[in-house]
Amino acid sequence: MMLNALALDAAQMPPPLPDDSPQVQALRSRLLQARRSTLKPPPKLSLTEWADQYRMLPAESAAEPGRWKTSRVGVARGPMEAVSEAGTHTVSVMCCTQLLKTELILNTIGYFVHQDPAPMIVMQPTVELAEAFSKDRVSPMVRDTPVLTGKIADAKSRDSGNTILHKQFAGGHLTMIGANAPGQLAMRPVRVVLCDEVDKYPASAGTEGDPIKLLSERAATFWNHKRIFVCSPTIEPTEHGGSRIAREYSNSDERVFEVDCPHCDHRHEMQWRNVKWPHGEPEKAMYHCPECGAGWSEPERQRAIKAASERPVKTPARRGALYEGHGWRGTKPFKGHAGFRASKLSSPWETMAQLAQKFVEAQASQELLKTFINTQLAETWKEKGEAPEWKRLYDRREEYPHNIIPMRGLMLTAGTDVQKDRLEVEILATGRNLETWSIGYRVFMGDTSSLDSQCWKDLAAMLNEEWTHESGARMRLDRLGVDSGYNTQTVYNFVRKHGEGGRVMATKGQEVAPVLIGIPQAREAKVDGKRAKRGVKVWHIGLNLAKSELYGFLRLDRPDDADAPLPHGWCHFPQYEQEWFKQLTAEQTVARFDKRRGYTRYEWTKTRERNEALDCRIIARAVASAFGADRWTDEHWNERAEFLGVGSEAPPERPEPEQDEQSEEQESKSESHGDVKWKKSSFWR
Numbered sequence: 001m002m003l004n005a006l007a008l009d010a011a012q013m014p015p016p017l018p019d020d021s022p023q024v025q026a027l028r029s030r031l032l033q034a035r036r037s038t039l040k041p042p043p044k045l046s047l048t049e050w051a052d053q054y055r056m057l058p059a060e061s062a063a064e065p066g067r068w069k070t071s072r073v074g075v076a077r078g079p080m081e082a083v084s085e086a087g088t089h090t091v092s093v094m095c096c097t098q099l100l101k102t103e104l105i106l107n108t109i110g111y112f113v114h115q116d117p118a119p120m121i122v123m124q125p126t127v128e129l130a131e132a133f134s135k136d137r138v139s140p141m142v143r144d145t146p147v148l149t150g151k152i153a154d155a156k157s158r159d160s161g162n163t164i165l166h167k168q169f170a171g172g173h174l175t176m177i178g179a180n181a182p183g184q185l186a187m188r189p190v191r192v193v194l195c196d197e198v199d200k201y202p203a204s205a206g207t208e209g210d211p212i213k214l215l216s217e218r219a220a221t222f223w224n225h226k227r228i229f230v231c232s233p234t235i236e237p238t239e240h241g242g243s244r245i246a247r248e249y250s251n252s253d254e255r256v257f258e259v260d261c262p263h264c265d266h267r268h269e270m271q272w273r274n275v276k277w278p279h280g281e282p283e284k285a286m287y288h289c290p291e292c293g294a295g296w297s298e299p300e301r302q303r304a305i306k307a308a309s310e311r312p313v314k315t316p317a318r319r320g321a322l323y324e325g326h327g328w329r330g331t332k333p334f335k336g337h338a339g340f341r342a343s344k345l346s347s348p349w350e351t352m353a354q355l356a357q358k359f360v361e362a363q364a365s366q367e368l369l370k371t372f373i374n375t376q377l378a379e380t381w382k383e384k385g386e387a388p389e390w391k392r393l394y395d396r397r398e399e400y401p402h403n404i405i406p407m408r409g410l411m412l413t414a415g416t417d418v419q420k421d422r423l424e425v426e427i428l429a430t431g432r433n434l435e436t437w438s439i440g441y442r443v444f445m446g447d448t449s450s451l452d453s454q455c456w457k458d459l460a461a462m463l464n465e466e467w468t469h470e471s472g473a474r475m476r477l478d479r480l481g482v483d484s485g486y487n488t489q490t491v492y493n494f495v496r497k498h499g500e501g502g503r504v505m506a507t508k509g510q511e512v513a514p515v516l517i518g519i520p521q522a523r524e525a526k527v528d529g530k531r532a533k534r535g536v537k538v539w540h541i542g543l544n545l546a547k548s549e550l551y552g553f554l555r556l557d558r559p560d561d562a563d564a565p566l567p568h569g570w571c572h573f574p575q576y577e578q579e580w581f582k583q584l585t586a587e588q589t590v591a592r593f594d595k596r597r598g599y600t601r602y603e604w605t606k607t608r609e610r611n612e613a614l615d616c617r618i619i620a621r622a623v624a625s626a627f628g629a630d631r632w633t634d635e636h637w638n639e640r641a642e643f644l645g646v647g648s649e650a651p652p653e654r655p656e657p658e659q660d661e662q663s664e665e666q667e668s669k670s671e672s673h674g675d676v677k678w679k680k681s682s683f684w685r
Helices: 004-014 022-039 047-054 072-082 103-113 127-144 211-219 242-250 298-309 352-363 366-375 388-395 454-463 487-496 543-556 578-584 613-625 634-644 663-672
Strands: 089-093 119-124 164-169 172-178 192-196 228-231 255-260 267-271 286-288 328-330 337-342 411-418 422-430 436-445 467-469 477-483 504-510 539-541 587-594 599-608
Touching: 004 422, 004 578, 022 467, 022 487, 047 103, 047 298, 072 089, 072 103, 072 255, 089 103, 089 242, 103 119, 103 192, 103 228, 119 127, 119 242, 127 172, 192 211, 192 436, 211 228, 228 242, 242 337, 242 422, 255 298, 298 543, 352 366, 411 613, 422 454, 422 543, 422 613, 436 599, 436 613, 454 487, 477 487, 477 613, 504 587, 504 613, 539 543, 539 613, 543 613, 578 613
Parallel strands: 089 228, 089 337, 119 172, 119 192, 192 228, 411 477, 477 504, 504 539
Antiparallel strands: 164 172, 255 267, 255 328, 411 422, 422 436, 587 599
């Protein structure tokens, strides 16, 4: 019965349509169109177009979550366009913090996953930072960007090929590694290399060499490889190291971002020197055009940045040409490496008033100022730590006698370095503008572990010695500093015995300190464990500041005009032997990678075994600062010059020392802060 029903239904069905009927032709056309649409590759987009169309910003990592808008960060358009340019193989971005660096890397990852699948690798300074980057930045981007969610499998699914540091997708994979793990650098070839925070990489990946060069070799086999380097700069590159990103930028076409003045249309790169504000009122800071001098309101600055980023490409990135487009202008011919430098002046997130306030706060110390210049202005810090050439200093020695204080020398200090079998001492005269003269250098031989040794007796005798000033006056040491880093207790005993009134100071070097010499700290305890008020106090010297300052002074050039005043901090030297100058320049700054903290820091290291002359000079300079060399006003200098008879035909009669009527407590407090008290003191006569 069922078969009969089926036969009846078939008999009732209409006859098939002929192949050339309009209905069949229309169906075939629709099927062909659907087939072509399915097999058609996605439209070819630039990185900027892809990000504006597809990229979503997660709420947990973006101040403004939602769809990405390149127009919101105008300076980002140039670097993003360079990533997807066919003729560009390397992109370097030397940029301030919190502007575009990390988002450029994330946009690049998303672009290649969706548009041009390829093996990619992201290198962070450490493995721990690579894991954090994957969890906090990559995973949220994949989760919130729909076109990426279906490309990378869920890490929770079985056999997904998706782990924290390795994510697979059709046509490629994404691997995240740390620069401190050399074994990870010798992996399979990759086409896209993304290096984040490159200035924090170790100088060498174990014993295998520079991590960037090792990783770049992984991409060499791809004709269409891409390498992207991003970071804020640090120390100016030198032959001994320095900022990697600054070095990469210098190897590029060095593009700068230029805006048009809203008042006179002058096109220029915004510079910090054009940010001005009334004295003491950084909240009123404004950017001023260097051509017409007009101040810009914040809306005017933002409109100028946006208008610059929307300028069409005038000169494409072709080999040998000077690129110009989207507000960026190449300053060197393009050779496949596009470089970008952007500061907070181009940021939509901070006003000029906020930047000015940061600058004012950065004046508190050299380290804060260095951080401001690196992270806010995206400029390298010119470290004064590179040792000057000793031969140049040796050749400019002067003809003045030892142990005679020149006319402009108005303060006398000495620094003592303690070795096992000797004490080495430099006597230093200081004048206005920190001009200095080395008056003498002495070596007292003996066992420094005992005060009964002759070397300590010789040093004590020097406290009573008088030096002749060129005016004819006689001077004794204002301050004597003794390094307490070796045979510490013996140094304390010497200072306790001879340091009444603070004339002899126990010093101790401290690598990182905010001042040249700090407030002294008590070091000796009584029976009950409390600090003894009358015990020995130690003055800590900021070695980084002191050495950087000294080497900056030693690099100064004498003015061509013989009548012109000497530069601030000029150092005079008598006819010392070559060995002394070699010791004075025996250190330099080198990069050291801190494995625990995961970044590169710069520290002082000796380039030769002996550096006693340098140590003595640092101590003599520091105790001069404690005595008042950096704080004395013209009135103070004039009073001392008058006392010495500088400019007089004959020196004045020396007055007898006066009794200081202030209490011992006041005296102790005054001396501990280095207040000027020489006029009532018998320290010098």
